[in-house]
Amino acid sequence: MKQKRIILLVVFFLAAMVALLAVLHLSSGKMVKQGQVEIIRQDQKQKIDGSDIARIPVKGELVNGKGEARAVDAKGSLLADVLSSVGIDPAEVAVLKVTAQDEFSAEISGEELLEKDKVYLISEDDGTVALVVFGDSNAKRNVKNVARIEVDPE
Amino acid sequence: MKHERLRKLLFWAICCDLGLFAKKLIAPAANLITGALHIPGGIGTSFSLLFLVIGACTVPQFGCGALMGLVQSFLAILFGVAGSMGILAPIGYVVPGLVVDIVLWAGRKYRLEKQTACCLANMLAAAAAALTANIIVFRLRGIVLALYIAVSLFSGAISGLAAGKACEHLAAIGQIQRKKEYQP
Numbered sequence: 249m250k251q252k253r254i255i256l257l258v259v260f261f262l263a264a265m266v267a268l269l270a271v272l273h274l275s276s277g278k279m280v281k282q283g284q285v286e287i288i289r290q291d292q293k294q295k296i297d298g299s300d301i302a303r304i305p306v307k308g309e310l311v312n313g314k315g316e317a318r319a320v321d322a323k324g325s326l327l328a329d330v331l332s333s334v335g336i337d338p339a340e341v342a343v344l345k346v347t348a349q350d351e352f353s354a355e356i357s358g359e360e361l362l363e364k365d366k367v368y369l370i371s372e373d374d375g376t377v378a379l380v381v382f383g384d385s386n387a388k389r390n391v392k393n394v395a396r397i398e399v400d401p402e
Numbered sequence: 403m404k405h406e407r408l409r410k411l412l413f414w415a416i417c418c419d420l421g422l423f424a425k426k427l428i429a430p431a432a433n434l435i436t437g438a439l440h441i442p443g444g445i446g447t448s449f450s451l452l453f454l455v456i457g458a459c460t461v462p463q464f465g466c467g468a469l470m471g472l473v474q475s476f477l478a479i480l481f482g483v484a485g486s487m488g489i490l491a492p493i494g495y496v497v498p499g500l501v502v503d504i505v506l507w508a509g510r511k512y513r514l515e516k517q518t519a520c521c522l523a524n525m526l527a528a529a530a531a532a533l534t535a536n537i538i539v540f541r542l543r544g545i546v547l548a549l550y551i552a553v554s555l556f557s558g559a560i561s562g563l564a565a566g567k568a569c570e571h572l573a574a575i576g577q578i579q580r581k582k583e584y585q586p
Contacts, residue, residue, distance in 0.1 A: 251518040255563070258525075262556040269549040270439050276545060279440065315482070351546050352442045352486070352539075388486055 280395050282349070283375040287334055289399040294334045301325045302371040306380065312387045320380055324370030327379070327397075328361050336399060338362060345398040346379045346391050354379060354389035369394065410461045417457030418473045425450035426483060441550045442540050448528035448557035451498055455524045455565040458502050459516065460572050467506070467527075471499025486539045497534045498527035516573075517566030524565055528558025 280286045283298040302323035310318045328338035338361050347353040356367055360381070368380045372392070379391040425446045432445035454474075458467040475495035478484040484491035502523045509519025532554035536542050542550055 251515045255518050255521050255559070258521075259556070259559045259563070262552060262559055265552045266549070266556050269545060269552050273440065273545045273549045312482075348442075350437055350440055350442045351542055351550075353541070386488065388488065 278396075279349075282393070283377065285369070285377050285394050285397060287331070287336070287397045287399065288401075289336060296330065296334065298371045298375055298377045300333075301330055301369045301377060303329075306368045306370050308365075308380070308382045310380065310382070310387045310390060311385060318387070320370070322370040322372065324368045324380070326365075327356070327367040327369050330369055331361075331397075331399070342400050345396075345401045346394055347396040347398070348391045349393045349395045352391060354381070354391050356381070356389070410463075413461055414457045414466055414470050415473070417453045418470045418477065421450040421453035421470075422474050422477055422481075422483070424453060436553070439549060439553065441546060441553060442542075443535070444528070444532050444550055444554040445557045447498075447531045447535075448524065448554055448561050451502070451524055451527045451531065451558065452561040452565045452568075454499060454502055454527070455506075455520050455562060456568050456572070458506050458523070459520055459565065459569045460576075462506065462510065464503055464507050467499035467502035468496050469499070471495040471497075474499075487535065490538050494531060494534045494538060498531040501527040501530040515566075516569050517563060520566035520569055521559055521562035524562025525555050525558040528554040528561070 280295065285296050285298070285301075287294045287296065303325045304323065306320060306322050306324040308320050310320055312318065327344070331338050331341065338358075341358045341361055343358060344356040344361060345353055346356065356379075361367055366382055368382075370378050370380050372378050376392065377394045379389070379394050381389045384390075428449050429446050432443070432449070435445055436443050454467055454470050457470055472492060472495065475484070475492040478491050478495070479489070487494045505523035505526055506519055508514075509516075509522065514522070529551055532551050536547060536550065540550075
């Protein structure tokens with residue numbers, strides 16, 4: 249009986265911790281609006297809208313971990329072009345960290361960024377932005393609901 | 403193979419399968435919560451570990467949690483549901499299995515109630531799974547990592563309480579079964 253009481257106390261304590269940490273996390277200022285992407289380089293932050301990147305048709309095929317192919321047919325832009333549009337020279341980028349709203353992230357190297365028809369940001373039907381990396385053996389680096397792009401993160 | 407040993411292995415195999423597919427089943431609902439909290443997961447894994455805890459608690463043998471985790475990881479790779487861990491999935495499945503083994507062994511040694519041991523095992527295994535996933539895939543830091551671990555611990559504790567209840571019922575069913583088997 250005593251053990252059960254202790255366990256229940258632990259569960260309530262954890263629930264309180266979750267609530268507290270959720271409030272701290274959601275009010276940390278890291279959040280961006282759905283469909284917006286924040287580009288961070290050192291201390292500079294710039295925001296772009298999903299509608300801004302829908303410039304050219306992006307078509308291709310992605311392969312997931314099961315080996316299944318999925319066709320991509322959307323509107324978007326080369327990530328290098330998106331960076332250029334906010335005043336960042338893609339040739340000077342060593343590495344990029346692309347992070348989703350749920351904190352899932354993928355890294356793109358500077359060489360990959362400069363490769364032709366490889367790394368795109370696309371605008372999804374629900375207004376969110378997704379990262380698409382063509383040519384990967386699995387779709388692990390295809391980040392949905394992109395929130396942040398960090399240039400040369402520490 | 404002895405009848406009893408075969409029964410044990412079959413029970414563990416069922417727990418492995420249930421754990422693996424429970425994760426897929428609960429994923430849409432779990433994603434709603436983790437999506438709202440802006441964390442990459444934690445709830446589905448905690449729930450799937452419930453079956454590992456039931457397997458290891460009902461048929462207690464040190465190492466069975468790790469073994470079930472290993473089998474689950476091979477199944478996950480074979481069925482292509484290993485998620486973002488990919489080929490490193492065995493680490494992500496065996497580590498929580500090992501934690502389940504250690505906690506349940508300690509629970510038996512220090513005579514913890516079944517429900518308490520199951521709750522602790524599920525809770526700590528879920529945290530271990532979250533930490534492993536973080537090291538291999540997510541690389542979260544700061545508050546978001548703390549929240550991810552706290553959500554894993556909390557959902558692990560709730561799942562553990564359910565696992566403890568299920569173990570108590572299974573033990574009761576087992577006793578009835580044994581009585582029937584040995585009736586003259």
